Amino acid sequence: MKAKLGVLAGFALVLIALFIFMDANGNWDYVLPRRGKKILAIILTGGAIAFSTMVFQTITNNRILTPSIMGLDSLYMLIQTIVVFFFGSTSLTMINKNVNFAISVSVMILFSGLLYKFLFRREGQNVYFLLLVGIICGTFFQSMSSFMEVLIDPNEFQNLSDKMFASFNNVNTDLLNLSIVCFGAIILYFMKFTKYLDVLSLGRDAAVNLGVDYDFVVKRLLIVVAILISIATALIGPITFLGLLVANVAHQFLRTHKHSILITGSILISIIALVGGQLIVERVFTFSTTISVIINFVGGVYFIYLLLKGKK
Amino acid sequence: MKKRYLILALVIFSIASVFIGVSNISPLDLFSLTEEELQVLFVSRVPRLVSIVIAGMSMSIIGLIMQQLTRNKFVSPTTAGTMDSARFGILIALMVFSNATPIQKMLVAFIFALLGTFIFMKILDRIKFKDVIFIPLVGLMFGNIVSSITTFFAYKNDMIQNMASWLHGDFSLIIKGQYEMIYISIPLLIIAYLFANKFTLAGMGEEFAINLGLNYKRVVNIGLVIVAMVSSVVILTVGTIPFLGLIIPNIVTIYHGDNLKKNLPHTALLGAVFVLACDIFGRVIIYPYEISIGLTVGVIGSAIFIYLLLRGKAHGL
Amino acid sequence: MxxxxxxxxxxxxxxxxxxxxxxxxxxxxxxxxxxxxxxxxxxxxxxxxxxxxxxxxxxxxxxxxxxxxxxxxxxxISILKQANHIDIRLTVRDLVSFGRFPYSQGKLTKEDWIYVDEAIEYMELEDLQDRYLDQLSGGQKQRAFIAMVLAQNTExxxxxxxxxxxxxxxxxxxxxxxxxxxxxxxxxxxxxxxxxxxxxxxxxxxxxxxxxxxxxxxxxxxxxxxxxxxxxxxxxxxxxxxxxxxxxxxxx
Incomplete structure (x- = not known):
């Protein structure tokens, strides 16, 4: 198992090195900070998404779900659309990015908080139910934004459509620092829950039997997941199927139930996918497509394959 | 709700629909119409009315058929990947034939919608865990995946904006000469009516149906063909109307029980009345501009869907 | 009582x-x-x-x-419910070791492993202990789950x-x-x-x-x-x- 993780780590490092040093031609002062920032953003978001999907799948005891479909993506797009709709496209670039980031993250966290509160009021809560309501809210947000998009000036629309797809091409340093702090705090908070993950994967009854305060732990973990997804989305944009892709690859490749290994593995796979994807975007497609489009495509196809080959 | 009230509502809303619009035509002028008014009426207003009624009816009915076939109240073209697959098909048609005719687009969209729905049924077959809520969740995921594949090709070919128009249901662009394709739905709905009881039996499961001497595969396939065909026709003429196929049959079931054959006329009528009402609402509220049907139904529909979910939960589903 | x-x-x-x-x-x-x-x-x-x-x-x-x-x-107190269809890749021994969670919070000591071994022995699962759960028959699976409860060592x-x-x-x-x-x-x-x-x-x-x-x-x-x-x-x-x-x- 250690060997497999080692292979993943090595592969990730090689890709990162390739990404940073390829075609640098000695322009270190220019190239290094730019690419370094991209890599940092990739590691952060990739890690956060992989981590939260893994935790989420363990809580739901289901490998075909991802927290990204809970409507947060659509909500993020709605917020961006509203900003452009009411303040014009220049505001997206003019407004302090930190403000936009803070507003987006807080609205998304507020939304998930309300969703949880609303659904966990009754007993026998069902995470599937939560997710379905989330998706429907997502459709609702989407209807709203696509309506506004029709009314927006085509020139301004261009600015907005850049936001529709995740991209590492323009990562703001200030946001990066802010996100690192947020992630750090959340990871610290999460630490005391790590030990429960293996047990939670046995299902609710078994976990309660083994003395886990199930409702308490699951609620806290869901909040952690929502915050991580919100920050990742606000930082680079929506990548719906990244989590799904890497969590399933991690399960297939590592074939273990231990979350310490699974989570580390999925974070590494996530970094490999994103750095590899970004290399393809820059070198093969020469920026004619974006990383999220590729990842969603590959992730989606892989996932349909998984669903169809699943046991009867 | 009696059938005659629904018919009455349909007639009233239809008349209202014809006479609401920017160029003012009053019912009193009906016998002294100017050339221009006649033009407006027959080029824009009547086609709009016809397409609203047919789209409302057919989307509701194929929703009902899907719910019968899967035995799940929350499955519909929107929650089973059918719509997303049809949209993928349209994109492929646009890419392959640079100037695709409507018929070409429809055929390709149909093939993709059929394939997508078929894959969804196959996935259902392979899932061990058949929770009422889990199945539409899988369908929505599947739909998301298909549209992410669509986005991949659309982005590469600079067609994102083009595709957005198929995403959003809108009746305001319907004029004579561009909507007639929607008439294809009518014979399909008649076939659906004739097969209604067989769909109910097929929904009980393959073994159950075969035991009763039903050609299970054929009935399911006919159902899926109708669903895919109607979805592609509607998406090409009107665009996506989210959740329609989900909420209308459910409302009918609530007050009318579960008999498919009896429910079909009610579902069709209520679907038409609902879409008409939403359309009139959208045209009146910010007059002289209008809100598209995709948004009105999207907003009202998601609210009703969540209500149905909560209600179902209170009744133990 | x-x-x-x-x-x-x-x-x-x-x-x-x-x-x-x-x-x-x-x-x-x-x-x-x-x-x-x-x-x-x-x-x-x-x-x-x-x-x-x-x-x-x-x-x-x-x-x-x-x-x-x-x-x-x-x-x-420990409980074993019917219908234990879990979808994770777990060996019998791994499953039984989960029974020690209340004592060790996931970090098993030597003493914990003694309990695990005892439980496996008691349910006569020695030959099967490295098999994965999805490879077991219904009866073997049930024995494995009971062994987990035994390892929990509750009154x-x-x-x-x-x-x-x-x-x-x-x-x-x-x-x-x-x-x-x-x-x-x-x-x-x-x-x-x-x-x-x-x-x-x-x-x-x-x-x-x-x-x-x-x-x-x-x-x-x-x-x-x-x-x-x-x-x-x-x-x-x-x-x-x-x-x-x-x-x-x-x-x-």
């Missing part, structure tokens, strides 16, 4: 467990019997805190369930239909193990069981439930009685004595 006092649970307006009081003595096997929908499993789930109660109190060794920390309770063990889907041979094997646990290790076992003959042959006490209420409770010999069973199951059951045990014949 487990004491249940005026316990109730309702779904909607229907009581599934209705004002139930009972005491479970240490060092015995107690069986809950009754027709479908009698509330047996619900009662068991409430005693083990898997399900919340609507009214009443449950005491385990004079401590109120719900006031004790869940983790402390897990060292005292009280609650089992919800442990014989479900098992053939005669494996059913007898499991029941013998349970009997041995009580006789040799002094455990207290409560099971929900459908086969009244297994209840009759292996348990010390029987609680007969119907429509959420207790019809009668008492030593096995008192409950395995034509009159009582007629009242519970609403059918004529003929009782015959076979080697000091009572056997119910209800096939005609």
């Amino acid at each position: 487990i004491e249940v006092k005026q316990l109730s649970k309702k779904y909607g307006s229907k009581y599934v467990v209705d004002d139930v009081s009972l005491t479970i003595e240490k060092g015995t096997i107690t069986s809950f019997i009754g027709p479908n929908g009698a509330g047996k499993s619900t009662l068991l789930s409430m005693i083990s805190r898997l399900l919340s109660k609507d009214a009443g109190e449950i005491y385990i060794d004079n401590q109120i369930v719900g006031q004790v920390k869940s983790n402390e309770l897990a060292k005292k 009280y063990i609650l089992l919800d239909e442990p014989l479900n889907n098992l053939d005669m041979k494996h059913s007898v094997q499991i029941m013998k193990v349970l009997r041995k646990l009580v006789d040799e290790k002094g455990k207290t076992i409560v099971i929900v069981i459908h086969d009244i003959n297994f209840a009759s042959f292996y348990s010390d006490h029987i609680v007969a439930l119907k429509d959420g209420k207790i019809v009668k409770k008492g030593p096995t010999a008192e409950i395995i009685d034509s009159c009582v069973l007629k009242c519970v199951y609403d059918m004529d059951i003929c009782i015959q004595d076979i080697n000091e045990n009572k056997m119910c014949v209800y096939f005609s």
Whole structure:
């Protein structure tokens, strides 16, 4: 198992090195900070998404779900659309990015908080139910934004459509620092829950039997997941199927139930996918497509394959 | 709700629909119409009315058929990947034939919608865990995946904006000469009516149906063909109307029980009345501009869907 | 000792467990019997805190369930529900080691592993311990889950239909193990069981439930009685004595 993780780590490092040093031609002062920032953003978001999907799948005891479909993506797009709709496209670039980031993250966290509160009021809560309501809210947000998009000036629309797809091409340093702090705090908070993950994967009854305060732990973990997804989305944009892709690859490749290994593995796979994807975007497609489009495509196809080959 | 009230509502809303619009035509002028008014009426207003009624009816009915076939109240073209697959098909048609005719687009969209729905049924077959809520969740995921594949090709070919128009249901662009394709739905709905009881039996499961001497595969396939065909026709003429196929049959079931054959006329009528009402609402509220049907139904529909979910939960589903 | 006092649970307006009081003595096997929908499993789930109660109190060794920390309770009482279809790739040994979670919080000590080995040995799973769960037959899987509960080393063990889907041979094997646990290790076992003959042959006490209420409770010999069973199951059951045990014949 250690060997497999080692292979993943090595592969990730090689890709990162390739990404940073390829075609640098000695322009270190220019190239290094730019690419370094991209890599940092990739590691952060990739890690956060992989981590939260893994935790989420363990809580739901289901490998075909991802927290990204809970409507947060659509909500993020709605917020961006509203900003452009009411303040014009220049505001997206003019407004302090930190403000936009803070507003987006807080609205998304507020939304998930309300969703949880609303659904966990009754007993026998069902995470599937939560997710379905989330998706429907997502459709609702989407209807709203696509309506506004029709009314927006085509020139301004261009600015907005850049936001529709995740991209590492323009990562703001200030946001990066802010996100690192947020992630750090959340990871610290999460630490005391790590030990429960293996047990939670046995299902609710078994976990309660083994003395886990199930409702308490699951609620806290869901909040952690929502915050991580919100920050990742606000930082680079929506990548719906990244989590799904890497969590399933991690399960297939590592074939273990231990979350310490699974989570580390999925974070590494996530970094490999994103750095590899970004290399393809820059070198093969020469920026004619974006990383999220590729990842969603590959992730989606892989996932349909998984669903169809699943046991009867 | 009696059938005659629904018919009455349909007639009233239809008349209202014809006479609401920017160029003012009053019912009193009906016998002294100017050339221009006649033009407006027959080029824009009547086609709009016809397409609203047919789209409302057919989307509701194929929703009902899907719910019968899967035995799940929350499955519909929107929650089973059918719509997303049809949209993928349209994109492929646009890419392959640079100037695709409507018929070409429809055929390709149909093939993709059929394939997508078929894959969804196959996935259902392979899932061990058949929770009422889990199945539409899988369908929505599947739909998301298909549209992410669509986005991949659309982005590469600079067609994102083009595709957005198929995403959003809108009746305001319907004029004579561009909507007639929607008439294809009518014979399909008649076939659906004739097969209604067989769909109910097929929904009980393959073994159950075969035991009763039903050609299970054929009935399911006919159902899926109708669903895919109607979805592609509607998406090409009107665009996506989210959740329609989900909420209308459910409302009918609530007050009318579960008999498919009896429910079909009610579902069709209520679907038409609902879409008409939403359309009139959208045209009146910010007059002289209008809100598209995709948004009105999207907003009202998601609210009703969540209500149905909560209600179902209170009744133990 | 487990004491249940005026316990109730309702779904909607229907009581599934209705004002139930009972005491479970240490060092015995107690069986809950009754027709479908009698509330047996619900009662068991409430005693083990898997399900919340609507009214009443449950005491385990004079401590109120719900006031004790869940983790402390897990060292005292364990429950195994029916339908253990988990979808993760786990070996038998891994599964059994989860039983030590209440003590070690996931970081198993040498002592923990001794308990794990003992449990595996007790359930005769040595040859299977490195197999994955999805490679096991129904009976082997059930033994693995019981081994996990054994590793948890609790005084009280609650089992919800442990014989479900098992053939005669494996059913007898499991029941013998349970009997041995009580006789040799002094455990207290409560099971929900459908086969009244297994209840009759292996348990010390029987609680007969119907429509959420207790019809009668008492030593096995008192409950395995034509009159009582007629009242519970609403059918004529003929009782015959076979080697000091009572056997119910209800096939005609």
